[in-house]
Amino acid sequence: MITSFIHSFQSELIKKRRTAASWLMLMSALFMPALIIFMRMISFDSTYKEVGLKHFWEMIWFRNWAAMGMFFLPLSIILFASLITNLEFKNNTWKQLHTTPQSLTVIFFSKFAVIMLMLIQLFIVFNIGIYLSAIVPSVLFRAVAFPAQPFPFYPYLKGSFKFFIDCLPIVALQYLLSLMFKNFIVPIAAGFGLLVASLLAMNWKYGYLVPYTYCPMNFKENQGKIDPSIHLHTCALIYFVVFMIAAYILYIRKKEKG
Amino acid sequence: MNTIETTNLVHAFSEKEIALQGINMQVPEGAIYGFLGPNGAGKTTTLRLLLGLLKKQQGTISFFGKPFEQNRIATLQKVGSLIESPSIYAHLTATENLAVLQKIYQCPKQRIAEVLELVGLSGTGKKKAGKFSLGMKQRLSIAIAMLNDPSILILDEPTNGLDPNGIIEMRELLKRLNQEKKITILISSHLLSEIEKLVTHVGIIHKGNMMFQGTLPELISKQQQTSHLSIGTSDNGRALSIINDQQLNAKITAEKIILPLLPKEKIVQMNELLVKNNIGVFEITTVKNDLETIFMDLIK
Ligand SMILES: Nc1ncnc2c1ncn2[C@@H]1O[C@H](COP(=O)(O)OP(=O)(O)OP(=O)(O)O)[C@@H](O)[C@H]1O
Ligand SMILES: [Mg+2]
Numbered sequence: 001m002i003t004s005f006i007h008s009f010q011s012e013l014i015k016k017r018r019t020a021a022s023w024l025m026l027m028s029a030l031f032m033p034a035l036i037i038f039m040r041m042i043s044f045d046s047t048y049k050e051v052g053l054k055h056f057w058e059m060i061w062f063r064n065w066a067a068m069g070m071f072f073l074p075l076s077i078i079l080f081a082s083l084i085t086n087l088e089f090k091n092n093t094w095k096q097l098h099t100t101p102q103s104l105t106v107i108f109f110s111k112f113a114v115i116m117l118m119l120i121q122l123f124i125v126f127n128i129g130i131y132l133s134a135i136v137p138s139v140l141f142r143a144v145a146f147p148a149q150p151f152p153f154y155p156y157l158k159g160s161f162k163f164f165i166d167c168l169p170i171v172a173l174q175y176l177l178s179l180m181f182k183n184f185i186v187p188i189a190a191g192f193g194l195l196v197a198s199l200l201a202m203n204w205k206y207g208y209l210v211p212y213t214y215c216p217m218n219f220k221e222n223q224g225k226i227d228p229s230i231h232l233h234t235c236a237l238i239y240f241v242v243f244m245i246a247a248y249i250l251y252i253r254k255k256e257k258g
Numbered sequence: 259m260n261t262i263e264t265t266n267l268v269h270a271f272s273e274k275e276i277a278l279q280g281i282n283m284q285v286p287e288g289a290i291y292g293f294l295g296p297n298g299a300g301k302t303t304t305l306r307l308l309l310g311l312l313k314k315q316q317g318t319i320s321f322f323g324k325p326f327e328q329n330r331i332a333t334l335q336k337v338g339s340l341i342e343s344p345s346i347y348a349h350l351t352a353t354e355n356l357a358v359l360q361k362i363y364q365c366p367k368q369r370i371a372e373v374l375e376l377v378g379l380s381g382t383g384k385k386k387a388g389k390f391s392l393g394m395k396q397r398l399s400i401a402i403a404m405l406n407d408p409s410i411l412i413l414d415e416p417t418n419g420l421d422p423n424g425i426i427e428m429r430e431l432l433k434r435l436n437q438e439k440k441i442t443i444l445i446s447s448h449l450l451s452e453i454e455k456l457v458t459h460v461g462i463i464h465k466g467n468m469m470f471q472g473t474l475p476e477l478i479s480k481q482q483q484t485s486h487l488s489i490g491t492s493d494n495g496r497a498l499s500i501i502n503d504q505q506l507n508a509k510i511t512a513e514k515i516i517l518p519l520l521p522k523e524k525i526v527q528m529n530e531l532l533v534k535n536n537i538g539v540f541e542i543t544t545v546k547n548d549l550e551t552i553f554m555d556l557i558k
Contacts, residue, residue, distance in 0.1 A: 011361035018349050087347065096345035096402065099309045100362045101334040255313045258306075258341075 004102050008110035012084075021083055021118060028076040029122050032064050033129030037136045044144075047137050052148045057134070061159065064130045069163055069215045070199065073122075074170050078191035080118045081174035084111055086184045095258025108251050112175060112244075119171065123160055130156075165233045166214035170194075172243030173211060179251050208232060211239045259323055260284045261410060261442040262291075262308065267317035269303055277303045279466040280317070285444050285459065290436050292457035293446040296557055300466045301446040302342055305414050308444075309339055321410070335363075338408035340416055344395040345402070348388025352379050352398050355387055356405055363406040373401040376431065392419035400428070404435075411435070413445045417452060429456050450553045464557040477552065484555070485546045487525070489515040492538035500535055501528065519544060 016022075040047040050056055088094045097107060131151065138146045170191070177187035198212035202220070207213050214236040220226050262285040269278040278300045285291045295301050306312045308319060310330055319326040321333045347355055356370040374380045377397040382390070387398060396419045403411060411432075417425045433456060435441045447453045450460075460477050462470040470477065491497040494510055501508045501517065506528075508517035520528070525542065532539050 007361050007364060011358050014354060014358045014361065015347055015350070017354065091345070091347050092343055093345045093347060095306075095309075095311050095341050096339075096359075098311055099334055099337070099339050099341075100359065101331045102362060103331060257311045257313075258345075 001103075001106070004106050005110055005113075008102055008106050009113050012110050012114045015087055016084070016114060019083060019087065021080070024076065024079055024083070025118050025122050026125060028072045029125035030129045031072060032067050033126070033133040036060075036063055036133040040133070040137045041140070044141075048144055051138065051145050054149065056147050056149055057152045057156075060130060060134045061156065064126070064133060065159070065163070066219070068126065069218060071195075073163065073167055073215060074191070074195050074212060076122055077115075077119065077167060077170045078174050078188055078195075080115050081171065081178045082184045082187050084114055085175070085178040089182045089184070092258075098257040104252050105248075108248055115171060115175060119164075119167075123164060127156065127160060162218055162233060163215060166218055166236050169211040169214065169236055169239035169243060172240050172247060176243055176247035176250065179247060208235060211243075259287060261287045261289070261322060262444060263318075263320050263323075264304075264308070265318045267304065267307060267314075267319065269300075269307060269312065269315050277466055278307075281463070281466070281468055282471075283461055283468065284471065285442060288436070288440055288442055289459045290432065290443045290445065290457045291459040291461060292450075292453040293444060293461050293463065294448070294450055294453075294553065295446075295463035296448060299463045299557075301463060302414055304463070305339075305341060305412055305444070305446065308412060309334075309337070309341070311341065335406070336409045337412060338403035338406060338410070339412040339414075340399045340403045341412075341414045344392075344399045346387045346390075346395055346398055349386060351384055352382045352387055352390075352401070355398060356401060359402060359405055365406050369405055369407070373404050376404065377401045378427070393421060393424055396420055397424070400431075407439075409439075409441055411441055411443045411445075413443065415446055415448070417447070425452070429453075432456060462553060462556050469556040481546075481552050482519070484552065485519045485544065487517050487519060488541070488543050488545055489517070489539065490541035491515065491532060492540070496535070497532055497537050500531060500537070504528065504531075514541075 050059065053059065088097060098104075134147055134151075138144045173194075174187055174191055177190055178184070181187055194210075194212045198207075198210045199216060201207035201210040201213055202216055208217060208226075208230050214232055217226065217232050221232060226232065262283065264281055264283045267278055267281040267283070268276070270276045281300070281304055283293075283304070293301055293304070303312065307314055308326070310326065314327070321329070321337070324333075326333055347358065350358070352374060353370055356373065360367060360370055371380070374382075377400050379394065379397050379401065382394070387395065390398065396416065400413075400416060403413065417428055420428060432443055432445070436443055445453060445457070454474075457474055459473050460470065461468060470480070489497070490513070494513065494515055498508055498510055498515055501515065506517050506520070508515050510516070529539055529542065
């Protein structure tokens with residue numbers, strides 16, 4: 001089973017070659033960092049002062065993550081999931097894939113693993129981007145000192161980890177939708193709809209029950225605006241597991257496999 | 259033992275539309291089995307069921323005498339297939355398309371170059387498969403079906419889109435694979451004439467029913483049975499009674515006397531007999547049905 005999975009995963013990676021996947025990942029990971037570098041270079045005065053601040057790294061973190069957590073991260077996941085599954089619909093290749101000697105379980109999880117790999121790459125590149133957005137002005141301009149505080153490695157890791165957990169329900173539900181619908185407009189439109197709904201639900205009392213709200217909720221949690229009895233990340237994990245099981249069952253039970 | 263066998267395979271896409279109504283198919287080991295039928299007969303549906311691409315509703319499917327469901331992975335390891343339209347990643351080259359499957363089959367890497375050579379696609383290099391002509395895509399699909407060195411090939415209209423030369427090459431290739439490597443081949447087609455020179459066995463399907471199944475010689479003997487004599491005379495009524503006195507099972511259709519095919523000497527004798535009775539004979543023809551007519555008769 002494990003070797004079968006590894007071979008299947010390698011096969012999936014070959015399929016991803018030359019698709020827009022890697023560009024998409026890089027663009028979405030580096031958009032905010034690039035924008036922040038640009039903004040910091042044109043507003044030289046504040047850039048000059050802020051590097052010395054005690055909360056400098058926290059500030060940089062927040063500036064980068066604000067748009068990422070609310071928009072770019074969910075959007076990227078919606079697109080990754082569609083891209084990976086639509087490859088088979090578009091090329092009429094489900095039937096060839098489903099006549100290869102491997103279990104459906106292996107196929108299901110190796111495709112999922114490719115999406116997760118892209119997601120992890122996105123997180124790594126984005127964190128590198130955040131770091132660059134902090135130091136590039138200092139590298140380019142002599143007058144701007146390097147940040148006074150050391151890079152807060154552990155809080156950054158912890159913060160990323162929380163966002164990672166929080167976006168898992170989106171990964172699972174988008175994967176489910178993308179597997180079920182041949183027309184890629186359906187999962188993308190549904191994803192957008194849910195994303196908008198979750199942003200609107202942010203301030204609602206039961207907003208934490210909307211499966212796509214956990215990323216934006218993360219900010220509220222940081223500001224201490226969330227009732228401490230509600231475990232956002234646990235909710236996210238529960239949704240993730242439920243959606244994954246549903247996706248698996250729907251996939252295995254599909255009547256026409258190509 | 260039959261390499262592929264189905265019993266009473268029934269499949270309905272919806273309550274009203276029953277695509278297969280009890281298909282019993284027997285593909286003997288080492289056969290080249292031609293699966294014939296007009297558009298919408300149920301060929302693709304049968305082949306998709308065989309490969310597990312459709313959920314089986316009723317009946318049994320077995321490969322090498324073992325039920326398919328319980329041995330799905332082991333069976334698929336030995337099967338190469340091509341179902342309907344080409345199944346190819348348009349953004350990858352021919353080699354990369356094969357590499358995708360080579361990783362799963364874990365067959366030797368040099369197999370990729372071998373099968374490309376076999377179907378005449380060695381020179382396509384960096385060209386993406388999406389830019390291939392229909393015939394080239396079809397050739398690549400055949401290469402894909404052969405990649406894992408299968409002992410069974412299931413091909414759904416593989417000559418679709420091939421030029422005349424390509425069709426002949428394909429026929430030669432399949433014959434060679436069958437003879438040298440003892441590969442059992444199940445191949446579907448609309449046209450009997452297209453595969454008549456290739457197949458050893460024939461199954462004819464129409465509206466979800468198997469109309470005929472047997473060896474090619476059996477089909478040919480069926481052809482001889484339906485061949486007949488047609489005679490035109492000046493007085494068909496009297497001629498009929500004279501002919502039937504000879505215990506020949508004749509009847510009149512469309513102003514002609516129709517009777518089963520006879521040896522030459524018998525025809526001469528019968529003619530003399532009619533002339534002796536003062537009946538003018540102006541026409542004696544043998545009507546031979548070619549295989550295509552038999553096929554058309556079966557699917558009427
Ligand atoms: N996915 C489907 N949903 C509903 N009906 C289908 C589906 N696939 C096939 N059918 C129906 O089943 C019947 C048999 O179709 P099938 O594709 O097996 O025919 P075929 O013999 O392969 O024809 P062709 O020579 O045109 O390829 C047809 O009436 C068709 O309309
Ligand atoms: Mg068909």
